[in-house]
Amino acid sequence: MNDPELYERAHYFQVRDARLILQVYGQAMQETMDTDIVLDIGCGTGDVTRDIILPHCRQARYLVATDSSNSMIQFARNKSFHENICYEVFDISKNVYNFKSKWGSFSKIYSFYCLHWVKNLKTAVENISSLLITGGECLLAFVAQCPVFEMHEHLAQMDKWKSFMQDVHQYLPDTHRNTQPAFLFSSYLMDSGLEVVMCDLVSMSFTFPNTEVIKESLDAISPFTKHLPDDMKQDYTEDCLRFLQTHARTEVDNNDNEGIQFSYKLIVAHARKV
Numbered sequence: 001m002n003d004p005e006l007y008e009r010a011h012y013f014q015v016r017d018a019r020l021i022l023q024v025y026g027q028a029m030q031e032t033m034d035t036d037i038v039l040d041i042g043c044g045t046g047d048v049t050r051d052i053i054l055p056h057c058r059q060a061r062y063l064v065a066t067d068s069s070n071s072m073i074q075f076a077r078n079k080s081f082h083e084n085i086c087y088e089v090f091d092i093s094k095n096v097y098n099f100k101s102k103w104g105s106f107s108k109i110y111s112f113y114c115l116h117w118v119k120n121l122k123t124a125v126e127n128i129s130s131l132l133i134t135g136g137e138c139l140l141a142f143v144a145q146c147p148v149f150e151m152h153e154h155l156a157q158m159d160k161w162k163s164f165m166q167d168v169h170q171y172l173p174d175t176h177r178n179t180q181p182a183f184l185f186s187s188y189l190m191d192s193g194l195e196v197v198m199c200d201l202v203s204m205s206f207t208f209p210n211t212e213v214i215k216e217s218l219d220a221i222s223p224f225t226k227h228l229p230d231d232m233k234q235d236y237t238e239d240c241l242r243f244l245q246t247h248a249r250t251e252v253d254n255n256d257n258e259g260i261q262f263s264y265k266l267i268v269a270h271a272r273k274v
């Protein structure tokens, strides 16, 4: 996930879901005021920040969009420029003292498709709470369970790939094998001093038009392909697809076009600092 150009080309379902989540769950948030300062955590290439989050809080004074990846932030500064957005490198799982000294606290925090990457989810939630003003709100959405996590576990046991995937557990969120992920995440929110307005496990699906698009999408988010020698990458992708096909179903749309559909579950949480 270090290639911003590739991520920007291949983040179809992430963009769709950000729009959907704001439409459905963003309505319950307080109206944005011109005194509000908004934070986006894990902004990636910045297009979701500029084109989806910013219009949702149009009245805000400005928006600080952050990502732990320097290359994502450089890309976002160029390609997703907006006069009301400041892009900053910042890791939500690390100490927030310097960041908070520079930017202060926020009245709204958004994070889409990021928290499943964070090594210590509980610390990240504590940090989110400490970055909110009293009465401030957050809307957080991340992948709780999906076939890609199972695929990582499966491939990490294969002799061919295990030496490249020794850190696989770092890329599996706490929610992946948990039987009550929404309950677990709610407890993280409450333990951090947040009042949970809602925290749901939401079932989603996405239909890819063909395997080429799935491959590109997988490459865009894979934490492992960068460790692989170039001459092994194609074989790795084939093994990924072989595993995923056992979790896919064929979908036919109204125009008789066939697609490959996957199901996954998101945690969507709206919480308030009390």
Ligand SMILES: C[S@@+](CC[C@H](N)C(=O)[O-])C[C@H]1O[C@@H](n2cnc3c(N)ncnc32)[C@H](O)[C@@H]1O
Pocket: 001, 011, 014, 015, 018, 041, 042, 043, 044, 045, 048, 066, 067, 068, 069, 072, 090, 091, 092, 093, 111, 112, 113, 114, 117, 118, 119
């Ligand atoms: C899948 S992208 C999502 C980008 C954007 N929010 C979207 O919805 O398209 C996830 C981003 O989270 C960032 N990320 C991962 N761990 C992070 C952390 N600990 N702190 C901040 N950002 C992080 C990654 O660098 C990546 O750019």
